[in-house]
Amino acid sequence: MPKSTELIKKQQQWENSTLKKVLDRNPERKAEFTTGSWLPAERVALPRITTDEEYLNKLGFPGEYPFTRGVQATMYRGRFWTMRQYAGFGTAEESNSRYKYLLSQGQTGLSIAFDLPTQIGYDSDDARSLGEVGKVGVAIDTLKDMEILFDGIPLDKVSTSMTINAPAAILLAMYLAVAEKQGVSKGQLNGTIQNDILKEYIARGTYIFPPKPSLRLITNIFEYCSREVPKWNTISISGYHIREAGSTAIQEVAFTLADGIAYVQAALNAGLDLDSFADRLSFFFNAHNDLLEEVAKFRAARRMWAKIMKEKFGATNPKTMMLRFHTQTAGSTLTAQQPDNNIVRVTIQTLAAVFGGTQSLHTNSRDEALALPSEESVRIALRTQQIVAYESGVTNTVDPLAGSYYVEDLTDKIEAGVWQYLEQIEKLGGMVAAIETGFIQKEIQEAAYRYQQEIENGQRIVVGVNQFVIPEEPPSHLLKVDAELQRIQIAKLAKVKSERNQEAVKQKLAAIRQAALSPDQNLMPPILDAVREYATLGEICNVLRDVFGEYQESIVL
């Protein structure tokens, strides 16, 4: 939007007099200033929104279309965001006690990290699981592990987020089965499964099946939950990992929204009614270092999703237009050098998320670049959120940075860049095609390479890494997963297998195969039946692998 001509004139005057004098004497530190993602940063931003009409179109009021200022009318004056620390390691027993600790410290939601074999659908006794069991999260082989994981945690009282994608249906089924045993009805359950397979192909790598059957599994979950588990967030469409893979802020939003569009389209194609599932979609973004750019990013994403839902998909229910999101501070910005500095980085990123209007937040622990976070580090990370919430005062007003000339300028710039990508992706035949051709991966890789090169050649300063370096002792007191753990987990699995009803397991697995073979059937009910009989995650995934095949990475270098 044009600034007023009067203002432009005044600006030119200023540039030719005051500014020029200073620049002549003291040139600026750099020839060019950009945001962390290379958007041009204006020296002095000027108002962009000059009329009421523009204000209403672009910003509006919180809780109303286009939701730029937030999805709730009162935001943090009503309730703080959910403080949700992603945790999990080792056995179900160990993770269970970490969850109880976190809840006792004032954390308000659980976030379950699974180990890689679980995420890729291998049992702990699979040869491919060697060395990986319990490493980056908790190992779950059967319902038994899930029962232990939530032992003593009332599922009607907590909201649980599970970072699980390719086998999301199976872990959700296990969660439902545990609730059943606790006497909690499905309608009372609150939580989220990540269930976002497209970004696995792009950035995170824990895929199992090819896109088509994967999308079917996802729409099966949408459909099942809309009937049976109405409060469940059936997907968390994630830009977080895309950013971690090295994308720009614009790419993060663009590819995430494009994924979202693909899921909505897939569900509509499967015959689902928009209003039956679309209000259960949630998002997950990264909070990176460039504070103001990040705030702009969140605001732009919100405004755009509302528009997409309304204009592209014809949504009428405001709930389906709201982009609700979880945020995690950027793990890739943590440094192994001078790890305590990470506390400061995380604080800035926390502010970005809060200024950006997040619904929930995970703050990284300072030692995450080195190993699993210690209890003390996790506590500091949680305290960071609490200090911002209770002490900083930024939560007293809704969308405090609205109207900042610079932030509004960046919000517009990000939006423009994202629309451009969305058009390009549409031209390529949609997100699945764009991923299959490697276009998305290539774009991210270019950005990642550039970013890293800048660090290499000192153009981008990382404190403690390429500037302000000190000699350091190797860190001590790092938490490590016991190498014995795999053996223990395998023994536990063997015991469960020997005690279950083999005939029933066989039957239930056969039923899954049958359902998988008929595209019109929903896979959730037979999967739930099978986990109740203690069929293992690996057994169920193998049946599906057999029918669906496996995805092959499409490399671009």
Add this chain to the structure above:
Amino acid sequence: MNKKLRILIAKPGLDGHDRGAKYVARALKDAGYEVIYTGIRQSPEAIAQTAIQEDVDFVGLSLLSGAHNELFPRVVQLLREKQASDIIVFGGGVIPESDMPFLKEQGIAAIFTPGTSIAAIIEFIEANRPRVSH
């Protein structure tokens, strides 16, 4: 003329975080090496077999899940079993200092942790050139 060095960049284990591996692969290419990249989720057996078929001079392993103590030494051991112990193995990823002595002892020639510059990796490769140029 210098012999063209061939380097295999491989990701053992199950983690899909290939940002680092891909960066190193590309940066080594830009430094003039021939780089073979295998993609994620490679078993130690597949890595060893690939290294031998491609007759590489170096194998660079990247792993972020924490399974390095199990998987890195396994690659070295398999190369030894296949009479290919002249192939130099180095590693990178989230690897605590306390694991390094063990990994070195197991035959991992160098470990590069996050924040290492590519120049350091190149320096390592060039320092070892005499060992592989036969």
Add this chain to the structure above:
Amino acid sequence: MKDLTQQILNGDIRSIARAISIVENNAPLKEPLLDELYPFCGKAMIWGITGAPGAGKSTLLDRIIAAEREQQRRVAVIAVDPTSPFTGGAILGDRLRMQRHALDSGVFIRSMASRGYLGGIAGATRDVIKVFDAAGYDLIIIETIGVGQSEVEVVSLADMILLVLVPGLGDEIQALKAGIMEIGDIFIINKKDREGAVKLKTEVEYVLRFKNESSAPPNPVIMTAATLNEGIAEVIAAAEQYFQYLTDSGQLEQRRRQRLRQEFYDIVLTKIQQVVENHYNLTQKVERLVELVVEHHEKPYALIEKHLNSILKEIEQR
């Protein structure tokens, strides 16, 4: 070296890999080794697969390897990728798509950068083929991007060429006109799950009508979706049939003889070039000629004609 030869004949993986490096590095051992292996060559069937970047060559190969392995055939793949002209480096990424065969002892995949080989990449590839052939691989497949002249030379080392085309690239028709069609035996329309595959097939068949002589069987045109494993059996059936035709009609023999002829030309010319480079300071002499042309307005052809005799004489004397 006798040892190495024997190991290669025994199919020892490490030795084969080493021998290929010897070829790639043009090591002193190369020529005697290849001569020792030569008597054991000639049994393998050699395919070339080419097409635009990203056409799906490697994905197809992955599927073809799987199918051939079911027939117990031993398969070797030579995947050629370009060397960066600026840095001399290369990323060899084809292998990734075939990596699930890494542990199959009947499959050998070797990635090659195009480098600046003496005698060209075709020369080096030709010698690598010999190593695989002697080592007893039944089927040797060369993958290369179908763009430049040197790539065409590489793929022409094959007995039979599979040309991969995909819909939607826009430049396909140009490729058809540019004569790349000439070299194809089997035409694969990959990515048939994409729009425009049928149309492309029709166009290809139309163009081929002008190429085929009436006596020969038409070049097969087959639609595939490599990622979905569709059409692979048809490709293999067509390839085998066509190979049979090439054999029966004597064309195979002709092609191989032509290749051998080309090989001798190449080797002789390379040798001469080598001699010139080794025994005659060409760079310096050329510099002088340039000077004469630029400074003294001499005429290039006349000048070279004048000097050629003296050059030859000088070489002879050494």
